[in-house]
Amino acid sequence: MPDVTREVRFDTVHGPSLVAQATVSPTTLTLGVEEEFLLADPRTGRVVPAAREIRERAAGPGADRLVFELTQFQLESNTAVHTSLRDLHGDLLEMRRAAAGAAASIGLALVACGTALDGNPGVPPLSPCPRYQAMLREFGAIMDGQGVCGCHVHVGIADREEALRVSNHLRPWLPVLQALAANSPIADGRDTGYASWRAPMMGRWPSAEPPPFFRSVEHYESLVAGMLAGGTILDRGMIYWMVRPSDHVPTLEIRAADVCPTAGETVLLAGLVRGLAETALHDVRAGVPAPEVEDTLLRAAYWRAARDGVDGEALDLLAGDRVCGNRVPAWRLVDRLLDHVRPVLEENGDWTPLTDQIERLRRSGSGAARQRAAYARRGRLCDVAELLMAQTAASCWA
Known part of the structure; x- marks a missing residue:
């Protein structure tokens, strides 16, 4: 079959829409990435509300x-639509370097980190958007200390x-993605004991959890309608499930990870997400059922991934055809993920x-x-900030 070119539009309530031409092959899903960054004083690691000036x-x-x-000390970047991981890497670097250069021009740093190093007590300085004020009125102290930064990967499934069936297949792998991308151990001036402190901070929102097992589109819509009716979410943009179909573009959005320290690690995350999605899509079309992992075990596995990251232990949710909950080295599950997606990665030239x-x-x-490691040397946040600054705009890709 010949490649098909179609127009894909990424819209955001926060900024201008982007229209990109993407060449969509029958076997390779398109990719788009959103990255969230902090703006900080490089000497202290303290966040600074300078988003408008830096964007200008x-x-x-x-x-x-x-x-x-959400806050005035954050910026988000939205890539174009890509099929090539190398092109995605170049796009990510261009935006990171543009923002880092603008920040440096006023003595600040662009920081790819999931949480503010020196803390962010109370209600953060919110971006001037009526929606955010409505969220503050409705959810109160949940807003305290918010301003965490994640990485969201869109894969083109129209x-x-x-x-939704692909989402069901992805559920058991979400903790592995979080463990691999954990990048927020330092917050409020100390080591939190978590590899990802962003995960429990984000988890305070009522809908911020692994997605349910969806039986149909109608089931999905009934759950969304119930959350809207009950005030759990104010609008569909507050569906913070770690996998959700986009309401604005023909994609499935995977939201399970911290913002990655380097653009190369972001591409790694995006490539693995696409590999999982393509593998799942093949299974969906072949009639292979998704494993029905219990919500309680899935939440437990995600908590363990946030606590230990890839350097500790993980919950093994699947052993053959059985659902289980054994603790194993996290890297063992990363290796299993690689085995799982290897056929499609090799087919795409991504292996x-x-x-x-x-x-x-x-x-x-x-x-x-x-x-x-940077913090342990002298116990100074400025050493961590210096590391994060150096990583954020650095090139690191095969």
Whole structure:
């Protein structure tokens, strides 16, 4: 079959819409990535509400795709739509460097980290958006200390029924993705004991959890309608499930990870997400049922992933055809994920660059481990901030 080119539009309430032409092959899903960043004083690691000034100063390729986030000390970047991981990497770097350069021009740093190093007590300075004020009125102290940063990967699946079935297949792998991308051990001026403190902070929102097992589109819509009716969410943008079909673009959005320290690690995450989605899509079309992991065990596995990251233990949710909950080394589940997606990664030409990146991560340590090592040397947040600044705009890709 020939490749099909179609127009894909990414819209955001925070900034200008982006229209990109994507060449969609019959076997390779398109990718788009959203990254959230902190703006901080490089000497202290303290967040600074300067998003508007930095966005105005940003120049160069990708600068127009930097948009506002929940707080005034955050920026978000939205990539174009890609099929090539190398092109995705270049796009991510362009936006990181544009934002980092603008921040440096006023003495600040762009920081790819899931949480504010020196804390963020009370209600953060919110971006000037009526929606955020409504969230503050409705949810009160849940807003205290918010301003956490994640990485969201969109894969191009236009059919809503297929997207929800793919979501069912992805559920057991979400904790592995979180463990691999954990990048927020330091918050409020101390080591929290979690590889990802962003995960429990984000988990305070009522809908921020692994997605349910969806029986149909009608089931999905009934759950959303119930959350809206009960005030659990104010609008569909507050569906914070770790996998959700987009309401604005023909994609499935995977939201299980911290923002990654380097663009190369973001591409690793995106490539693994696409591999999982393509493998799941093949299974859906072949009639292979998704494993029905219990919600309680899935939440427990996600908590363990946030606590230990990839450097500790993980809950093994699947042993053959059985659902279980045994604790195993987290890297063992990463290796199992790689085995699971290897056929589609090899078909797409992604196997070698992604496994090279995995080996680089094994050698250098996870984002959380690197932060902890920087902090342990002298117990100073400025050392962690310096590390994060250096990583954020650095190139690191096979």
